[in-house]
Amino acid sequence: MLKRKKENVLTQCIKEHQANVYRLAFSYVKNKEDALDIVQDSIYKAMTHIEGLKDPDAVKSWFYRIVVHTALDFLRRNKRVQAMDHEMIEVHAPGVEDEYTNFDLMRVLEELPEKYRTVVVLRYLEDMKIDEVAAVLGENVNTIKTRLYQALRIMRMKTGVEPLKEIK
Numbered sequence: 001m002l003k004r005k006k007e008n009v010l011t012q013c014i015k016e017h018q019a020n021v022y023r024l025a026f027s028y029v030k031n032k033e034d035a036l037d038i039v040q041d042s043i044y045k046a047m048t049h050i051e052g053l054k055d056p057d058a059v060k061s062w063f064y065r066i067v068v069h070t071a072l073d074f075l076r077r078n079k080r081v082q083a084m085d086h087e088m089i090e091v092h093a094p095g096v097e098d099e100y101t102n103f104d105l106m107r108v109l110e111e112l113p114e115k116y117r118t119v120v121v122l123r124y125l126e127d128m129k130i131d132e133v134a135a136v137l138g139e140n141v142n143t144i145k146t147r148l149y150q151a152l153r154i155m156r157m158k159t160g161v162e163p164l165k166e167i168k
Contacts, residue, residue, distance in 0.1 A: 061135035116151035
């Protein structure tokens, strides 16, 4: 009975977050087919290891963790990193258009070490709270805050953008 409840909760989570999960996978591999494969593999892994879900209320972070690890495993197996061009961003993540005339934000993001890039992607592209990012990555909240701060510092240095000054 408990397994059936977990399966239902997972199925509902997958349905509610399918676009976000796809976008998360795509942010790693920059390829539609590979991203779909990662999502499919992640769903399979989640369904076959549903007994590993201790708290059905934490299903979102548990499933996102599976997606992140599946994407990272895929990259390690294929040793491939591709830059995402502006047209691909628009195709896969339509929405409000941001203009970055002085630098290529995605290029800078791709140059970050994996542990920093993952934190930035989850926090800003997936709009997760710090504690949710920590849960997805299985890390301490303070570790995530430190990685985020370091990632933003690196990105600032690479782009030449000065941090906003505090208004007094």
